[in-house]
Amino acid sequence: MKGVLLVNLGSPKSTKSQDVKVYLDEFLMDKRVIDVPFWLRSFIVRGIILNTRPKKSAEAYQKIWWENGSPLIVLSENLQEKVQQNINDMPVELAMRYGNPSIKEGIKKLVDQKVNEILLLPLYPQYAMATTETVIAEAERVKNEFFPQLHIDYLPAFYGKESYIKLLSKSIQESIQNLDYDHILFSYHGVPERHIKKRDITKNHCKIDKSCCFENSKAHQYCYRHQCYQTTKNVVETLGLDANKCSTSFQSRLGFDPWLQPYTDRTIEKFALSGIKKLVVVTPAFVTDCLETLEEIAMEGKEIFEENGGEEFTVIPCLNDREDWANLLSDWVKDWQTNKLETQEELLWLD
The missing domain is CATH 3.40.50.1400 (Rossmann fold)
Structure with missing residues (x-):
């Protein structure tokens, strides 16, 4: 059975400094975000940044936080629901690279619904180490460790589509x-x-x-x-x-x-x-x-x-949860169903 996983960046759980600190630690300790040896990355992030930045970042999040939560999370959930409404013959789930729901949680939800083949869509138009690549790397890690029989196809950067x-x-x-x-x-x-x-x-x-x-x-x-x-x-x-x-x-x-x-x-x-x-x-x-x-x-x-x-x-607002954006994602999913969608052929640098 096939299923779809939309993956976005992520967000702190709340605007509290401690929650922002947890989120920043996961984000900035990613070796594809700050690509230096672990000891140096740990010194920079945990020895310097996390002692000063969480309070300032929490104040920034407070300025943009919605009553029902993080704008990025709320809008992503809305988008996922709209894509699911368009795709009624397979499950569509949502995950975040950092924070919750995690990529592991998203994959598990699909596997629990008897899915053994996933189209994973990193919601980044352009390819970068700190975006598309780290999403693919984490998904491959989760698959290899917890779901070795699972097959995952990845949507490549779609900036040129x-x-x-x-x-x-x-x-x-x-x-x-x-x-x-x-x-x-x-x-x-x-x-x-x-x-x-x-x-x-x-x-x-x-x-x-x-x-x-x-x-x-x-x-x-x-x-x-x-x-x-x-x-x-x-x-x-x-x-x-x-x-x-x-x-x-x-x-x-x-x-x-x-x-x-x-x-x-x-x-x-x-x-x-x-x-x-x-x-x-x-x-x-x-x-x-x-x-x-x-x-x-x-x-x-x-x-x-x-x-x-x-x-x-x-x-100008991002595409967010526009109907035509949900429709376009749904069209790509349908192309994948019929083997018409080009997927990521080489998974490079996934050490």
């Missing part, structure tokens, strides 16, 4: 069609530059400059930077936007190592100082609104923009 680009473009168009704006900023979650080079399967293509992301290369299959820039390019072309009024940036950097640039906060500040008065921000690395979109962009980004002379700051 025409159906996804059309839907993303449609959602953006709905927000800007009657809006007067000066510029659109496509802000993606940041990753350290070393992650890009680590996942260069050619070992010599990625240079982190203005050229390599647009040169044809098989390295693009696992290159987060390329996939972000390509997403922006595809949307701009689909909507017929003025490319000179659109740009790409990266947010949420951590530590002192170089991360992908330009940085979103500095870009927003620069735009305001340069005379841009009406800025639109879209966050295509996320399919679900969360702390990074609702607080870091919609609140902190707006404050930066207005403090430096900006006047109108518009953040």
